[in-house]
């Protein structure tokens with residue numbers, strides 16, 4: 001099977017994720033600041049758990065070559081994505097230490113612990129499939145929404161668009177996707193194993209939809 005089979009299996013959830021009203025408003029610069037603030041703090045907590053999940057992928061690896069695959073993603077999470085969120089939140093007087101003290105919202109707990117549990121129960125392939133909607137979806141959103149017409153100075157969320165549409169994130173996701181293609185190559189799309197992996201991917205995708213929505217709902 002291929003990565004594209006995972007996406008096609010949950011096409012309507014994938015669209016709900018990558019074209020969510022949160023994404024539309026963020027790209028247009030019209031997302032209420034309170035919603036973005038809630039999202040960014042929760043996403044910081046999400047990324048912290050995600051870093052643990054990549055560390056788990058390294059722990060679960062059987063070979064040194066496999067271990068090396070997890071490391072760049074872990075490093076990018078800690079050095080680029082988390083660093084972006086911390087420096088953006090500084091303008092609201094929030095320090096990294098204060099952000100770490102923020103309580104996790106239910107959607108943040110549900111999604112991150114689902115991914116970690118997929119890795120604990122299953123093997124490295126289960127874990128990489130659970131991690132994939134996060135990377136692939138944001139890369140697609142970045143590709144579709146970060147373009148030359150966006151005025152990065154007037155859109156308050158320009159740094160988010162530049163982060164996910166930029167070369168560093170795009171290149172990282174492209175090599176993660178290649179790695180996932182090799183893990184999936186020997187698995188038949190309609191086999192029991194193929195169906196298990198499609199279910200994991202679809203569940204994580206639905207968690208992404210809920211993650212956008214929880215910040216909108218928190219500010220109603």
Ligand SMILES: Cc1ncc(CN)c(N)n1
Pocket residue numbers: 043046047081133134135138208211
């Ligand atoms: C919820 C979520 N999903 C994905 C990404 C992209 N790493 C993120 N920052 N946050």
